Amino acid sequence: MTIDLRQMRYFVALAETLHFGRAAERLHISQPPLTRQIAALERELGVRLLERNSRHAGLTHAGRRFLEDSRLAMATFEQACRNAQLAERGELGTLTVGFMMHAAHTVLPRLTRQFMNDHPDVHVELREMVPDLLPDAILTGRFDAAVTFDPGAIRGLSTDRIHEEQLCLVAHSSHRLAALPIVRAEQLAGEPLIATPPDVAPTLRDAILRYLRSAGIVPVFRLEAQLQQTIVSLVAENLGVALVPASMGKLGLSGLAFRPLEQAPTVAHVVAWRDGNMNPTLRPFLASAGVPESSASDS
Amino acid sequence: MTIDLRQMRYFVALAETLHFGRAAERLHISQPPLTRQIAALERELGVRLLERNSRHAGLTHAGRRFLEDSRLAMATFEQACRNAQLAERGELGTLTVGFMMHAAHTVLPRLTRQFMNDHPDVHVELREMVPDLLPDAILTGRFDAAVTFDPGAIRGLSTDRIHEEQLCLVAHSSHRLAALPIVRAEQLAGEPLIATPPDVAPTLRDAILRYLRSAGIVPVFRLEAQLQQTIVSLVAENLGVALVPASMGKLGLSGLAFRPLEQAPTVAHVVAWRDGNMNPTLRPFLASAGVPESSASDS
DNA sequence: GCTATCAATACCTTTTCGGTATCATGACGA
DNA sequence: TCGTCATGATACCGAAAAGGTATTGATAGC
Numbered sequence: 001m002t003i004d005l006r007q008m009r010y011f012v013a014l015a016e017t018l019h020f021g022r023a024a025e026r027l028h029i030s031q032p033p034l035t036r037q038i039a040a041l042e043r044e045l046g047v048r049l050l051e052r053n054s055r056h057a058g059l060t061h062a063g064r065r066f067l068e069d070s071r072l073a074m075a076t077f078e079q080a081c082r083n084a085q086l087a088e089r090g091e092l093g094t095l096t097v098g099f100m101m102h103a104a105h106t107v108l109p110r111l112t113r114q115f116m117n118d119h120p121d122v123h124v125e126l127r128e129m130v131p132d133l134l135p136d137a138i139l140t141g142r143f144d145a146a147v148t149f150d151p152g153a154i155r156g157l158s159t160d161r162i163h164e165e166q167l168c169l170v171a172h173s174s175h176r177l178a179a180l181p182i183v184r185a186e187q188l189a190g191e192p193l194i195a196t197p198p199d200v201a202p203t204l205r206d207a208i209l210r211y212l213r214s215a216g217i218v219p220v221f222r223l224e225a226q227l228q229q230t231i232v233s234l235v236a237e238n239l240g241v242a243l244v245p246a247s248m249g250k251l252g253l254s255g256l257a258f259r260p261l262e263q264a265p266t267v268a269h270v271v272a273w274r275d276g277n278m279n280p281t282l283r284p285f286l287a288s289a290g291v292p293e294s295s296a297s298d299s
Numbered sequence: 300m301t302i303d304l305r306q307m308r309y310f311v312a313l314a315e316t317l318h319f320g321r322a323a324e325r326l327h328i329s330q331p332p333l334t335r336q337i338a339a340l341e342r343e344l345g346v347r348l349l350e351r352n353s354r355h356a357g358l359t360h361a362g363r364r365f366l367e368d369s370r371l372a373m374a375t376f377e378q379a380c381r382n383a384q385l386a387e388r389g390e391l392g393t394l395t396v397g398f399m400m401h402a403a404h405t406v407l408p409r410l411t412r413q414f415m416n417d418h419p420d421v422h423v424e425l426r427e428m429v430p431d432l433l434p435d436a437i438l439t440g441r442f443d444a445a446v447t448f449d450p451g452a453i454r455g456l457s458t459d460r461i462h463e464e465q466l467c468l469v470a471h472s473s474h475r476l477a478a479l480p481i482v483r484a485e486q487l488a489g490e491p492l493i494a495t496p497p498d499v500a501p502t503l504r505d506a507i508l509r510y511l512r513s514a515g516i517v518p519v520f521r522l523e524a525q526l527q528q529t530i531v532s533l534v535a536e537n538l539g540v541a542l543v544p545a546s547m548g549k550l551g552l553s554g555l556a557f558r559p560l561e562q563a564p565t566v567a568h569v570v571a572w573r574d575g576n577m578n579p580t581l582r583p584f585l586a587s588a589g590v591p592e593s594s595a596s597d598s
Numbered sequence: 599g600c601t602a603t604c605a606a607t608a609c610c611t612t613t614t615c616g617g618t619a620t621c622a623t624g625a626c627g628a
Numbered sequence: 629t630c631g632t633c634a635t636g637a638t639a640c641c642g643a644a645a646a647g648g649t650a651t652t653g654a655t656a657g658c
Contacts, residue, residue: 031637039637
């Protein structure tokens with residue numbers, strides 16, 4: 001078929017006025033081209049769309065049907081164009097965000113709500129993952145962005161700090177350390193500690209190690225688990241104490257004491273993304289996360 | 300926008316091959332026009348659809364979105380064209396059929412099933428109506444066709460007989476006439492009859508009158524109702540006897556006796572339509588009803 | 599650095615589209 | 629009944645757009 005959207009547009013105008021002259025005027029063309037295009041349309045369709053009585057024209061049944069369908073087709077076409085523009089501006093599309101479980105208790109909920117409010121037509125896919133696997137998932141393009149502990153400098157990966165919190169001590173309520181209003185590093189000497197394995201969250205593990213070593217303590221790790229939630233649960237069973245991000249205290253588990261540390265170390269959450277990720281929805285997401293325009297764009 | 304379906308078609312071909320030369324070949328044009336049309340499309344949309352690396356091209360996120368939407372838009376467009384052709388052939392559209400209630404027990408079910416089987420995309424609207432109002436409803440265009448007792452010759456109305464049946468006597472089981480295997484007109488003398496009012500179904504009323512008068516009987520109508528079903532129900536209450544189309548006996552009401560009449564008069568069902576009704580679904584409907592092509596077309 | 603490949607550009611030809619003028623037709627009024 | 633008016637169809641012309649051929653430009657791989 002050589003039928004054209006123009007012919008469809010002409011036909012709709014004609015069907016709505018049922019008058020070649022007035023329809024042509026509305027289309028900003030003269031009457032003869034309109035007559036010709038309609039004739040061509042009818043010829044190419046092989047369908048009589050209008051009943052002309054030389055006095056006034058009326059739609060045939062097929063014409064009425066074609067009018068409805070034409071309106072739909074034109075709307076669908078225009079929607080396609082509009083969507084392309086929205087997609088390029090990052091206001092329409094899909095964004096896949098990986099995050100470590102711990103972030104579900106800190107920045108992720110508000111970040112997600114903020115972004116989804118500002119960009120209602122972006123489909124967001126959230127994927128939980130242990131921190132050490134996130135950088136690779138971003139670099140291979142499986143995720144567009146990630147929220148995790150700072151993984152340090154990685155080639156091709158940009159990061160921006162969006163959250164920082166102190167570590168605190170968590171111990172069973174009956175533990176001797178639970179009686180202290182504030183805990184000093186030296187007081188942890190010889191205490192069996194529960195922590196994440198070194199490869200799962202190196203930043204967090206390192207922060208704990210540095211803190212203890214600066215007080216001359218050689219830590220004893222007898223029990224390890226990947227998730228902070230798991231660690232806290234194990235502490236609740238009195239299997240040891242742990243240094244965890246202060247936000248874990250908000251979970252409201254009973255039988256536990258969260259105590260501040262003197263000169264407490266901090267851990268940061270970052271949002272991370274691949275340099276050169278062209279998903280247009282990424283920039284708005286970074287903007288919602290508070291990443292400065294400069295560091296978002298020079299990646 | 301001056302964006303064209305052609306450009307969309309070109310883009311889809313290009314997006315599917317990701318190669319200007321091969322896409323152009325598939326479109327039966329040479330490569331330069333394709334390059335130009337795609338460039339024009341991107342310019343008019345204001346959206347970069349392809350990432351060209353001079354070695355091979357890839358879709359941008361917006362391009363991927365536009366590809367999906369373009370496929371939908373093109374399909375919708377083609378559907379519009381196809382539908383117009385189907386509508387003209389009467390294979391798609393809406394047919395409104397009025398009918399007298401009595402036809403629901405005779406020809407209407409099989410006629411409707413036949414037509415809907417043969418024309419699955421035609422929407423059928425059935426409207427019950429008392430017989431005397433049907434011709435006007437057709438002439439004013441509210442219905443495309445009607446199934447009713449023969450209304451006689453009406454200007455602008457064509458009819459074709461599609462069903463004929465004898466009248467029979469219906470009486471209460473305890474009635475004296477119920478004992479007879481066959482009933483003669485003379486035996487109805489003085490019997491109170493239930494019938495339709497003269498203006499509701501003149502043909503039927505006249506057939507009954509002629510039958511009785513030919514036997515020299517002056518009928519006594521003490522009770523009248525519009526619907527044959529109502530009449531039969533009243534007979535079941537022993538409020539009188541009635542002459543009704545034989546098909547009423549199939550309803551299976553208990554306590555009633557249906558008896559054949561000697562020299563029984565017949566009543567016909569016709570399908571009726573307005574001369575010059577241009578609804579394309581009407582011809583196929585008349586064909587399903589068994590109306591000869593000649594009488595359907597010369598109207 | 600050379601070559602092969604592929605998209606972009608230049609330039610020309612053909613097609614299509616729109617504009618003006620005019621014609622054909624049928625309704626309406628004198 | 630004839631003239632007039634309204635309206636869609638045709639004829640013809642100029643402008644715009646599309647496609648074709650030849651060529652250039654850029655880059656990946658040897």
